Amino acid sequence: QAFPHYKFVVKEVPYTKLCSTKNILTVNGQFPGPTLYVNKGDTIVVDVYNRGKYNITIHWHGVLQPRNPWSDGPEHITQCAIQPGAKFRQKIIFTTEEGTLWWHAHSTWLRTTVHGALIIYPKTGTSYPFPKPDAEIPIILGDWWKEDIMELYEILERNGDDVQFNSEAFLINGQPGDLCPCSKPETFKLKVNRGSTYLLRIVNSILVDSLFFSVANHTVTVVGSDASYLKPFKTSFIFLPAGQTVDVLLEANQSPNHYYMAASVYSIRDIGDYNNSTTTAIVEYNGNYTPSSPPVFPDLPSHSDTGAGLNFTASLRSLADKEHPVDVPMEINTHLFYTLSINAPCKNHSCPDGKIRTLASVNNISFINPSIDILQAYYCCIHGVYGANFPDFPQLWFDFAAEVYPMDWEIPQLGTEVKMLDYNSTVELVFQGTNLLRGSDHPMHLHGYHFYVVGLGMGNFDKDKDPLMYNLVDPPVQNTIHVPKIGWVAIRFKATNPGVWYMHCHFDHHMVWGMDTVFIVKDGESPEAKMLPPPPDMPPC
Ligand code: C2O
Ligand code: CU
Numbered sequence: 001q002a003f004p005h006y007k008f009v010v011k012e013v014p015y016t017k018l019c020s021t022k023n024i025l026t027v028n029g030q031f032p033g034p035t036l037y038v039n040k041g042d043t044i045v046v047d048v049y050n051r052g053k054y055n056i057t058i059h060w061h062g063v064l065q066p067r068n069p070w071s072d073g074p075e076h077i078t079q080c081a082i083q084p085g086a087k088f089r090q091k092i093i094f095t096t097e098e099g100t101l102w103w104h105a106h107s108t109w110l111r112t113t114v115h116g117a118l119i120i121y122p123k124t125g126t127s128y129p130f131p132k133p134d135a136e137i138p139i140i141l142g143d144w145w146k147e148d149i150m151e152l153y154e155i156l157e158r159n160g161d162d163v164q165f166n167s168e169a170f171l172i173n174g175q176p177g178d179l180c181p182c183s184k185p186e187t188f189k190l191k192v193n194r195g196s197t198y199l200l201r202i203v204n205s206i207l208v209d210s211l212f213f214s215v216a217n218h219t220v221t222v223v224g225s226d227a228s229y230l231k232p233f234k235t236s237f238i239f240l241p242a243g244q245t246v247d248v249l250l251e252a253n254q255s256p257n258h259y260y261m262a263a264s265v266y267s268i269r270d271i272g273d274y275n276n277s278t279t280t281a282i283v284e285y286n287g288n289y290t291p292s293s294p295p296v297f298p299d300l301p302s303h304s305d306t307g308a309g310l311n312f313t314a315s316l317r318s319l320a321d322k323e324h325p326v327d328v329p330m331e332i333n334t335h336l337f338y339t340l341s342i343n344a345p346c347k348n349h350s351c352p353d354g355k356i357r358t359l360a361s362v363n364n365i366s367f368i369n370p371s372i373d374i375l376q377a378y379y380c381c382i383h384g385v386y387g388a389n390f391p392d393f394p395q396l397w398f399d400f401a402a403e404v405y406p407m408d409w410e411i412p413q414l415g416t417e418v419k420m421l422d423y424n425s426t427v428e429l430v431f432q433g434t435n436l437l438r439g440s441d442h443p444m445h446l447h448g449y450h451f452y453v454v455g456l457g458m459g460n461f462d463k464d465k466d467p468l469m470y471n472l473v474d475p476p477v478q479n480t481i482h483v484p485k486i487g488w489v490a491i492r493f494k495a496t497n498p499g500v501w502y503m504h505c506h507f508d509h510h511m512v513w514g515m516d517t518v519f520i521v522k523d524g525e526s527p528e529a530k531m532l533p534p535p536p537d538m539p540p541c
Contacts, residue, residue: 003045003091006036008058010082010114011051017144017175018168019182024113024149025052025105032140032174032205033103033116040098040123046090048082054150055081057539059106060092060118061243062226062479064448067532068093069375069499072447075107076369077502077518080376080541088539096450097227098122100138100201100245109153109508112145115205120227129319130223130232133199133249137190141213141240141263141279142205143167144176156512158357165208165509170263170279177262177280188281190261192252199223200248204240208507210266210443210482211240212308215283216259216298220248222316228450228477229324231317237300239266239312241443241482243506256285258295265303268441268485277303306484309441313482314456320474328452328472329426329492336419336429337461338362339394340444340483340505340515342437343412358437359513360505361412363394366514370416372541374518375500379534390417390517400434400460401486410436418500418517423524425495428454430461431483442510444489445480448501448521451491453481461488480506495521498531 012023015031027033038044048058059073071090072078082088097120105114117138122128145152146168169176169183178184192198200220204211214237221232224247238246240263265277282295301308320326343359343366345351359366370377370385377385396409421427429451431444452475455466470490483489504516523530 006046008048035117037119050082057107062101073106074502078375099224099227101227102203112149134196136199139202142171172281198250211263212300213263214298215261216296217254226478229319239309243480256287256289258291259283260295264300316476317474332428334425334427337393339432340442341434344410360510360515362517366412367516386416390419421495421521430490432488439485442483443506445506446503450477451493455490458487498523
């Protein structure tokens with residue numbers, strides 16, 4: 001069968017931003033990388049050639065990859081890295097996704113510059129559940145780091161939070177915007193005709209931050225997220241947890257002028273004098289008029305406005321109509337409760353080696369990368385690579401929202417434990433943020449599945465009361481969900497995709513510190529319920 005075919009050549013090229021030039025790793029020399037366009041239900045083949053100097057893998061964020069974890073991409077989980085000089089052919093199988101997703105490197109911190117958008121159009125002959133826009137524009141929110149990203153990664157692995165995690169600037173479609181030095185001429189400009197409607201397909205590819213995004217003087221209509229349609233709603237800003245995508249309609253219905261579209265950081269961490277936390281692009285009306293100078297700037301929520309983020313997330317509702325049915329599992333046979341914590345490796349942080357380090361954990365287990373990938377170990381029955389004892393519940397129940405904790409509780413176990421799921425299991429998973437070491441938000445992402453977000457709230461999850469408030473009628477279908485600091489989120493999914501599937505915080509420093517784990521979904525009985533065999537060219541370990 002001949003599938004559409006793409007070539008990704010991973011290589012370093014020089015880019016100049018913010019008055020200085022450095023080599024960055026790219027796909028095909030492009031930053032952001034190439035946008036791929038497909039129709040719902042397509043299969044494509046991508047040949048990845050590693051012509052750079054680092055090990056790399058590529059992941060198709062939010063694509064189910066039914067029965068085909070072999071092409072999913074996370075290093076240590078479903079494959080070993082594609083080494084410099086090597087090549088790997090990946091088969092991307094699109095099924096129910098429709099809207100916007102993205103692809104990115106999934107090894108070390110290389111996704112900073114190695115990423116791009118995936119645009120999934122409706123099947124030929126079908127159309128959007130909203131009026132056809134006059135034009136469509138991918139908006140990729142990214143960041144630019146002064147430091148060499150691999151050096152930063154290595155420092156981070158060794159020293160934990162000694163590193164400053166602030167990029168030099170955020171970017172819109174690769175550009176910092178005209179408020180930043182040396183950036184004016186390249187500032188991304190969207191030229192619009194008054195009366196027309198534009199579909200903005202927005203991706204948050206930023207390494208360690210969630211964002212607010214807004215267009216001055218315009219309300220936008222949210223129509224989709226994570227390649228799944230939503231009941232349209234109007235809003236003056238959108239909230240984008242790291243890794244998530246949001247599709248909005250922008251109506252050019254204001255008086256002809258120049259307007260900024262801007263993205264600013266949402267963070268409850270101490271951002272200090274982090275004053276380069278806003279990036280801009282320009283919406284410019286066509287026609288003859290004298291534009292205001294400077295362009296009109298939007299109102300964005302303040303960087304620590306937890307309520308704004310939470311309200312936005314809570315307003316997402318799936319379409320839940322005949323063409324887009326909701327099949328949220330009603331009878332749950334697998335109840336999971338996972339705490340998300342920031343941890344210290346030793347009491348008072350004083351480890352024998354005297355280094356200050358930070359760890360992170362799920363149910364108090366800080367994930368250690370295995371030496372060969374878990375998928376291979378599972379498929380080829382290689383023992384001793386991972387354990388199958390990931391706990392369904394925390395071993396210790398406590399007030400997760402408390403201000404102070406006994407020091408001992410800050411210390412996690414280290415391990416490579418996975419949770420085994422029977423095919424067709426109906427799973428409810430509650431994520432509980434904890435305030436250990438002052439806590440953090442966590443944009444949690446699951447590979448191989450789209451899940452229903454049935455509930456969310458602040459404080460400790462109450463297993464008697466909170467489920468009574470679940471939305472089982474039109475919950476949104478997501479692959480990434482923002483779990484607020486000392487708050488909780490409940491998701492449901494049915495384990496119909498056999499394979500090895502990664503789950504992790506999409507803040508890459510938390511992932512490096514161990515906030516990741518794995519589901520292994522066993523094969524079912526019928527041939528269509530079994531994992532596909534591996535391709536012949538899996539990269540060797
Ligand atoms: Cu967007 Cu595991 O990643
Ligand atoms: Cu996190």
